[in-house]
Amino acid sequence: MLCVIQLDEYFEKKPKDLDLWFKGVNPKFRDMEKSKYEGTGFEYGCEYETLAIEPRRYLKFIKREIENLGGHFICRSIASMDELYQxxxxxxxxxxxxxxxxMTIKGLEDDKCYPNRGQNVLVRTKTDKGFSRSGEEYTYVIPRPLSGVVVCGGVNEPNKTHADIDMEIVEDEIRRAHKLAPEVISKAPDIAGYVVGIRPARKGxxxxxxxxxxxxxxxxxxxxxxxxxxxxxxxxxxxxxxxxxxxxxxxxxxxxxx
Ligand SMILES: Cc1cc2nc3c(=O)[nH]c(=O)nc-3n(C[C@H](O)[C@H](O)[C@H](O)COP(=O)(O)OP(=O)(O)OC[C@H]3O[C@@H](n4cnc5c(N)ncnc54)[C@H](O)[C@@H]3O)c2cc1C
Structure with missing residues (x-):
């Protein structure tokens, strides 16, 4: 459900220290040797250990923990905070x-909120290492613990909310994942499924x-x-x-x- 993985992260432009906020708290963080990315168009690379989560198992675990502490779940939709106050x-x-x-609940109105659609491809492959690319061609290849798949992404589609799989995005994510980690993702990988979700974004x-x-x-x-x-x-x-x-x-x- 949760495991420690090694992650190689490449940056198209050298990041500001603020973008590497975890540098000071991650004891396994190190700058990558230049020879590993020189000539590839990247200005900087780093390596560190991080946590990978299998969300479905993790959320069930969190739910159980809350219940064990005496919490109760009530599933209902509300239109206004007054319903809860009453x-x-x-x-x-x-x-x-x-x-x-x-965006819609009365009593919470915040016009800075917006939906940000995301879509991933799940690929059957063996690796316990993750890869990430920051910049224009933002891409990641992250192993999902206990499931034998890696998650390939990413895409940000502000203000889109549809749940249909966009096959153009699928093809582009596979192309980018192969370019980033050819040893893990082949040109025509074994696809295990897709993920579509709405990220709760907020301006600022x-x-x-x-x-x-x-x-x-x-x-x-x-x-x-x-x-x-x-x-x-x-x-x-x-x-x-x-x-x-x-x-x-x-x-x-x-x-x-x-
Ligand atoms: C493709 C994809 C990849 C992602 N990858 C990562 C990643 O690698 N790492 C990472 O950290 N995050 C990742 N995320 C983002 C992560 O999933 C979200 O940030 C996270 O789920 C937000 O959780 P939340 O509980 O704050 O909000 P939500 O998950 O949006 O939960 C809000 C809850 O409020 C409920 N709610 C809203 N309105 C009402 C209402 N009127 N009445 C009752 N209930 C209501 C909703 O039903 C929902 O249950 C990814 C997201 C996507 C889509």
């Missing part, structure tokens, strides 16, 4: 992790903060993670937990004063 009138904290929900980046909407009523916003929702999930959840504790302390102190 149904859970004693609740103090509401976490808004609704992706692009704030994700929103992770507390909003007080009434006395003893808060919304903790955690949305707009676009193509990095899994990468940021631990940090975002940690931040939400910290904000809940902050509210709890404030609430307890105010209750004692009375």
């Amino acid at each position: 149904d859970y009138e004693d609740s103090i904290v509401f976490v808004n992790a609704s992706g692009i929900g704030p 980046g994700f929103r992770l903060e507390k909003e007080q909407v009434a006395k003893n009523k808060y919304i903790l916003h955690a949305y707009g993670f676009n193509g990095k929702g899994y990468a940021f999930s631990y940090g975002a959840a940690y931040m939400v937990g910290t904000l809940v504790e902050e509210i709890e302390k404030e609430y307890t102190a105010n209750t004692r004063k009375r």
Whole structure:
């Protein structure tokens, strides 16, 4: 479900330090030897260990963890936050992790949100190494733990939401994946399937903060993670937990004063 992989990342243009924010926290990070990418059109390359996730198994695991801690899942659609305030009138904290929900949910209106369609090809092949290319021809080839496939991407299609497989994108992703990692992806690889999804994007980046909407009523916003929702999930959840504790302390102190 989750495993450590070695990743080779190539950059068309030398990245700014900010783009390599993980450099200082990843002990296995190193600059790639120039001889590995010289003459290929890349200005920079790096190698590091990272985590690969098999989302379906991982999400089931997370769900079980939440249930084991006493959480309950209720699956329903809402049009307005008032529905929740009415149904859970004693609740103090509401976490808004609704992706692009704030485009339409009354009480959360955020016109910076937009859908960003993505599509992947799943290829049967053997590798425990990943490859990524940053720049104009953004491409990745990432092994999916326990499934015998690698995910080949990527594509960003802002404001598109259709679920049909676009075969032109499939062909282009295979071409780019072969160019990036010919030892792993052949010109005509064994295709195991396709993935289509909508990334919850937001102009200016994700929103992770507390909003007080009434006395003893808060919304903790955690949305707009676009193509990095899994990468940021631990940090975002940690931040939400910290904000809940902050509210709890404030609430307890105010209750004692009375
Ligand atoms: C092809 C593809 C490849 C990707 N690759 C990566 C990757 O390599 N690494 C990475 O980190 N991320 C990747 N992502 C992005 C990642 O999938 C998302 O960032 C992540 O799923 C966002 O999670 P979320 O829970 O914030 O939002 P969402 O998954 O959008 O969840 C929001 C939830 O809110 C619910 N909701 C919304 N509106 C309402 C409403 N009105 N009433 C009730 N419920 C509502 C939705 O039903 C949904 O369950 C990829 C995405 C795609 C499409």
